Amino acid sequence: MVPLARKTLLYEWRRFLPSAFAIAFSGLLLLVQAAFVFGIFGSAAVYVRKSGGDLWLGFPGTQTIELGRPISSQARIAALMDPQVERVEPFNWLDGDWRGPADKGSVSVFISGIDTRPDALMYSAVLDPQLRARLDEPDAVIVDRADLGKLGLAIGGQAVLNGHRVRVVGVGSGLRALGGVNILTSLDTARRLGNGDQVAYYVVKLRDPAQAKAVRARLDAAGKGARFQAWTSDAFARRAVRYWLFETGAGLGVLFLAVVVVLVGAVITSQTLMGAVAGSLREYATLLALGVGRRALRRVVLVQAAWVGAFGIVVGALGTVLVVALAQRRDVPAQLTPSLIVICAVLVMTIALASGLAALRTLRNADPALLLR
Structure with missing residues (x-):
């Protein structure tokens, strides 16, 4: 048949x-x-999946990056005390108000304050060391190539971000975030634009990534008194995607x-x-x-x-x-x-x-x- x-x-x-x-x-x-x-x-998980950390530390119960709140530096100390932790890198995330050309008006943006060292963890998959180094300039920012038209600027253009004048020193690809324009700055610039020395997340690199779940459990236990929680990178990325898919x-x-x-x-x-x-x-x-x-x-x-x-x-x-x-x-x-x-x-x-x-x-x-x- x-x-x-x-x-x-x-x-x-x-x-x-x-x-x-x-x-x-x-x-x-x-x-x-x-x-x-x-x-x-x-x-929604671009912050996690484009970065090189094995663990993320944030405020307890955080469902997606955009809902993060500042956490204490005790989270960094607790992570560094673990023998499996090789590096702890701060990631400063905050809201921003972008004012460029008059015909574009005001644009709500997301500000990502990142480490500018060549071997930094944040956005290691999409930022080469030369482009990252440009953020060392005072008030320098990097945006996704596809967002330039929305912001009304080209490379070298200037705008006002949270009341401070900033300059676009470069563009990347794969930096777009769900729900808004992602603006990358150095940690120093982010402090001036936002909430001072407060940090929303710490990204942790381990000596042995296979130990991620065990280290996460130990940091979770330490975070109960210090008001922070640990997630593996994969778990935090899935958590963010599930939130946007099923909770919105x-x-x-x-x-x-x-x-x-x-x-x-x-x-x-x-x-x-x-x-x-x-x-x-x-x-x-x-x-x-x-x-x-x-x-x-x-x-x-x-x-x-x-x-x-x-x-x-x-x-x-x-x-x-x-x-x-x-x-x-x-x-x-x-x-x-x-x-x-x-x-x-x-x-x-x-x-x-x-x-x-x-x-x-x-x-x-x-x-x-x-x-x-």
Whole structure:
């Protein structure tokens, strides 16, 4: 029956083409939407994932970077006392009010005060030592290339940030944060722009990263009296993404849209596949007259649905790669991972097989008596 299903698809490809493209379109929508969701909401963890620390110390219960509060320097002391800790680096995060050209008005921004040493942990994945060293200049700032237009400035331009005049000394890529413009400064500049010597987070590098969970547990115990909490970098990044996905209206809206895409794709595909099966009723009736059982015919329809689903997955994946590549060239956050592709492929194949099961109802009308008409 499997060879028969393949030969039928090849011979009657025009009949099954609408179903194949419906599946491909569903797969394209799912993959592109998932890539944008992971890219956009993944930027909530850009501070963590673009940095080189193994642990983060912050205020107890902090769910995402933007909700952080200043913590005591006792957190740094407690970390340095642990034999597994190699380095503790402060990260000063605060809100800012950016006032550039008059036609742009005021822009709410996020200020990231970071260490400017060449081997610093914060943003080690996206800042080279030469670009980082420019922050040593007084009142120097670095922004993401894609945010220059929003701020209304070019490299060398000046603006007023929290009442202090600053100058853009460079641009980077991959610095965009969810919910606002990310402004990078040195720790000294951040102190002048914000809350003095108060620090929101400490980033910790370990001698043996495999000991991260054990060290986190020890620092958590020490932080109960000093009002700080420790997280592994991966856990803190996932925590931030989950918050934006499930605790905000924007994230829930996107998830609801994904459900709608799945349902619409299933309905359209089932209708087109039922039409293809209905167009082959005389052929199925002939097979019944020759002694082929209905169970075997059902298997043919399901195999055809599986092949249609496989075609849709391949075409949808190719289309998604092109769309994501174009988006990334335009600095639109989009992220495709192997696990994401596998999950979407399983969903698309589920839609195809469910559509095949729905098309089995049409197969009931295949009656050898049709051949007498």
